[in-house]
Amino acid sequence: MFEQLGLIGCGLMGSSFALALRQAGLVKRVVGYSKSPSTTEQARQLGIIDVDAPSALLAASGADIVLLAVPVAAIGPTLKSIRELVTPAMLVMDVGSTKADVVDAAREALRDRIGSFVPAHPIAGAETSGPSKARADLYRDRQVVLTPIERTLTAQLQKAQAVWTALGCSVRQMAPDVHDAALAAVSHLPHLVAFAAVNAVQAQPQGDEFLGLAGPGFRDYSRIAAANPDMWRDILLANRDELRRQADAFRIALAALEDAMDRNDGEALHSLIARASQTRGAWRMRAAGTTPT
Amino acid sequence: MFEQLGLIGCGLMGSSFALALRQAGLVKRVVGYSKSPSTTEQARQLGIIDVDAPSALLAASGADIVLLAVPVAAIGPTLKSIRELVTPAMLVMDVGSTKADVVDAAREALRDRIGSFVPAHPIAGAETSGPSKARADLYRDRQVVLTPIERTLTAQLQKAQAVWTALGCSVRQMAPDVHDAALAAVSHLPHLVAFAAVNAVQAQPQGDEFLGLAGPGFRDYSRIAAANPDMWRDILLANRDELRRQADAFRIALAALEDAMDRNDGEALHSLIARASQTRGAWRMRAAGTTPT
Numbered sequence: 253m254f255e256q257l258g259l260i261g262c263g264l265m266g267s268s269f270a271l272a273l274r275q276a277g278l279v280k281r282v283v284g285y286s287k288s289p290s291t292t293e294q295a296r297q298l299g300i301i302d303v304d305a306p307s308a309l310l311a312a313s314g315a316d317i318v319l320l321a322v323p324v325a326a327i328g329p330t331l332k333s334i335r336e337l338v339t340p341a342m343l344v345m346d347v348g349s350t351k352a353d354v355v356d357a358a359r360e361a362l363r364d365r366i367g368s369f370v371p372a373h374p375i376a377g378a379e380t381s382g383p384s385k386a387r388a389d390l391y392r393d394r395q396v397v398l399t400p401i402e403r404t405l406t407a408q409l410q411k412a413q414a415v416w417t418a419l420g421c422s423v424r425q426m427a428p429d430v431h432d433a434a435l436a437a438v439s440h441l442p443h444l445v446a447f448a449a450v451n452a453v454q455a456q457p458q459g460d461e462f463l464g465l466a467g468p469g470f471r472d473y474s475r476i477a478a479a480n481p482d483m484w485r486d487i488l489l490a491n492r493d494e495l496r497r498q499a500d501a502f503r504i505a506l507a508a509l510e511d512a513m514d515r516n517d518g519e520a521l522h523s524l525i526a527r528a529s530q531t532r533g534a535w536r537m538r539a540a541g542t543t544p545t
Numbered sequence: 546m547f548e549q550l551g552l553i554g555c556g557l558m559g560s561s562f563a564l565a566l567r568q569a570g571l572v573k574r575v576v577g578y579s580k581s582p583s584t585t586e587q588a589r590q591l592g593i594i595d596v597d598a599p600s601a602l603l604a605a606s607g608a609d610i611v612l613l614a615v616p617v618a619a620i621g622p623t624l625k626s627i628r629e630l631v632t633p634a635m636l637v638m639d640v641g642s643t644k645a646d647v648v649d650a651a652r653e654a655l656r657d658r659i660g661s662f663v664p665a666h667p668i669a670g671a672e673t674s675g676p677s678k679a680r681a682d683l684y685r686d687r688q689v690v691l692t693p694i695e696r697t698l699t700a701q702l703q704k705a706q707a708v709w710t711a712l713g714c715s716v717r718q719m720a721p722d723v724h725d726a727a728l729a730a731v732s733h734l735p736h737l738v739a740f741a742a743v744n745a746v747q748a749q750p751q752g753d754e755f756l757g758l759a760g761p762g763f764r765d766y767s768r769i770a771a772a773n774p775d776m777w778r779d780i781l782l783a784n785r786d787e788l789r790r791q792a793d794a795f796r797i798a799l800a801a802l803e804d805a806m807d808r809n810d811g812e813a814l815h816s817l818i819a820r821a822s823q824t825r826g827a828w829r830m831r832a833a834g835t836t837p838t
Contacts, residue, residue, distance in 0.1 A: 375760035438759035447821040448799035466731035467668035506741035528740040
């Protein structure tokens, strides 16, 4: 399907995409670039990329598909640096967790060449990082949200849809701001809360002792707190407004539970817990072909 | 090791204990009682208990080991109802998630017979319930905290230690209030937060749409929100004071992150996220013989 992937950002997300694309037989050659030379070198040694390029521009050169797997704050500058090579035949995508800011940055960076860019967010979790953790199945049975704008070329949007579908994803289209509101609710706020929860325990004098008693509930609940700080600083700042709205909604829901506790109102507390328990008990992760809980 | 287990409460925790004890060859006969006759009946049909007793007293009758696997608020009344049968040769344990209140209730219920009671809390997570979900390995590689008091008989404490160790647990002893502070931090507050997080999304007009986009991060983070409302109403109320302290610590940690976001202070935000990421990245669940993350 594609001759050459230009991979900009050879971390976990980018390297997993390259592995998946190759495994699906959709690409012949992968040229990679990372800001950190050791990451690029590692990706080359692992056979994830065929050639390491000395710059984003040179990674994109000759590619018919370009993936930007860089922190959201770096997407604008990176698009700017490759702009002169972007043609209507090229498919350019990102994997950023926020979309309104990415679309704004892309408009500014690519201007009249924005039609080749299809903003993409594969909802695939990973608290590990680096090419050595890459997996060809990272995106399988996951959702991918595409947030095309009015100037996105139909041909490129269809190609994007086809690529992610071929990798085993369920693809949805959505307006950038709707995406950001939803992700603030189900991903960004959970990360913010998990960071706070871990910091709150760690800051206590007996924090280590407490953590030594933590079991499987804590393990799962706090897993996302191990996420990459560079990436998440950018995401939280990029989606600040939606996040603040979600944090307010969370505080209200928390206060309702605490209020029932303070009043020793077992009935009200039970009803609030039951609502959460029923909602979460009935929820299933929506993805292609699987029924995980 | 034991002739007869008196199992009071044939739900997930109790039934799993019976299965494990039997699998370890530590008990010959299991007599069970649950408040709900259908639960007892199901446990009998599944072969988890040999005989169903019509009352807690009759379940304890003739037993040399009694396990109370009932909600924490029911432990006092249940102990009271079996008091006349409790002898110094009998080992009586609970599996409650809070300990100070259980110890207080046990003192009042058992009075001079308190020496046979060893308060126990196996830190084994399960958001499912009922005998049909019971697993002989639920307690394997988990921690169990025993919170003996000054009147606990040494022989019973040693037996308790031996039983849980035989089931594959790592056993720790701790004062009841220290246990409760630790568990408020690493279990009870996480549950409270997870309940609030799910309720906050669900209460929004677009809640269902948002939840449809949630991925593996949300799945793990919110898993404990599916917990049993009866059980968790009791736990949250029983450990209210410690929980309030932990909720305050959490709010301070959350405010620090939000403050950095509001000030658009990327450096401060990065440092707070990095602290959480390092703490959680280095944390390993402490258990016998395993190294899960």
